[in-house]
Amino acid sequence: MDKEDIPRSEVPPAPYHVLKRYRGIGGGVGRLYEVRNDKTGNAALVLMPGPKGELRPQEDWEVRLTSHVAPPYLALEVERAPVDGQPQQLAWMLDRWATALVRIEERPEAQAHLAAGAQKPPPPPETGHRSFVGTVAMAALLALGVTPGPSSTPEPISPTAPPALAVDKQMPPVQLLTDAVQAIALPMPQGPFKGQNRPPCKSKHEVVIRGGCWVEIASRPPCGDDAFEHEGKCYMPGYSAPRPPQALNP
Known part of the structure; x- marks a missing residue:
């Protein structure tokens, strides 16, 4: 698959710099990426729609969220809101984040990323001005029949610009393309997810696989991004009624 074949809508936009994607978090959440903000250096997470458009x-x-120990308080500070913004839309956003964070709360790599703090943002990109001037100067000298010596040769500077998808040094672009291909074949995990129904299963449509309750769906492999393949069939994890939002720190 060529890089151009990956829809830009499926990856976090600038200024977010993709570090990795969290897989195996269960269906109904979307694509969850571990990222860093290139402008601030802050560690961050980004949720993107899954293949079914959720x-x-x-x-x-x-908004900015604050949790303070002494004195104890929680603060929600609105930095930008739409005209006639509806609080239920803000509640919907916070509820989606609560669901996503519960799915990764026991992953050490998520804890390490979020607790690492800000890193120094990368230097701003060079503009193409010096390179353009140097090229024009060289062309003028050559037109006059003058061959510049080593000391007079302008040093061209290749302009750079932040790409729409910046990939961490530890994760080459080819790895991102491989991830996009693997997204259509999620293997069945070795055990149930946190919060997933366990035997005895609560619905007659659920079956027990590797200690968890799973619901077989009509699709057949490749199962897509939000379903899991097992013995030639596609399954979704069985969950009870959606849990209310939970704080990160009890």
């Missing part, structure tokens, strides 16, 4: 915000919000 995760469709209806309003643009920017």
Whole structure:
């Protein structure tokens, strides 16, 4: 698969720099990426829609959340809100994040990423001005029949610009393309997810596989991004009624 074949809508946009994608988090959440903000250096997470088109915000919000130990308080600070913004849209966003964070709360790599703090942002990209001027100067000298010596040769500077998808040094672009291909074949995990129904299963449509309750779906492999393959069939993890949002720190 060529890089151009990956829809830009499936990966976090700038200024987010992709580090990795969390897989095996169960269906109904979307694509969860571990990223870093290239402008601030802050560690961050980004949720993107899955192949079935879930995760469709209806309003643009920017908020800052604070948890303080002494004195004890929680703060939600709105940095940007839409005109006539609806609080239920803000509640919907927070509920989706609560669901996603519960799915990765026991993953050491998620804890390490979020607790690492900000890193120094990368230097701003060079503009193409010096390179353009150097090229024009060289062309003028050659037109006059003058061959510049080593000391007079302008040093060209290749302009760089932040790509729409910046990939961490430890994860080459080919790895991202491989991940996109593997997204259609999620293997069945060795055990149930946190919060997944366990025997005795609560629904007659659920079957027990590797200690968890699973619901077989009509699709056949490749199962897509939000289902898991097992012995030639596709399954979704069985969950009870959605759990209410939970705080990260009890």
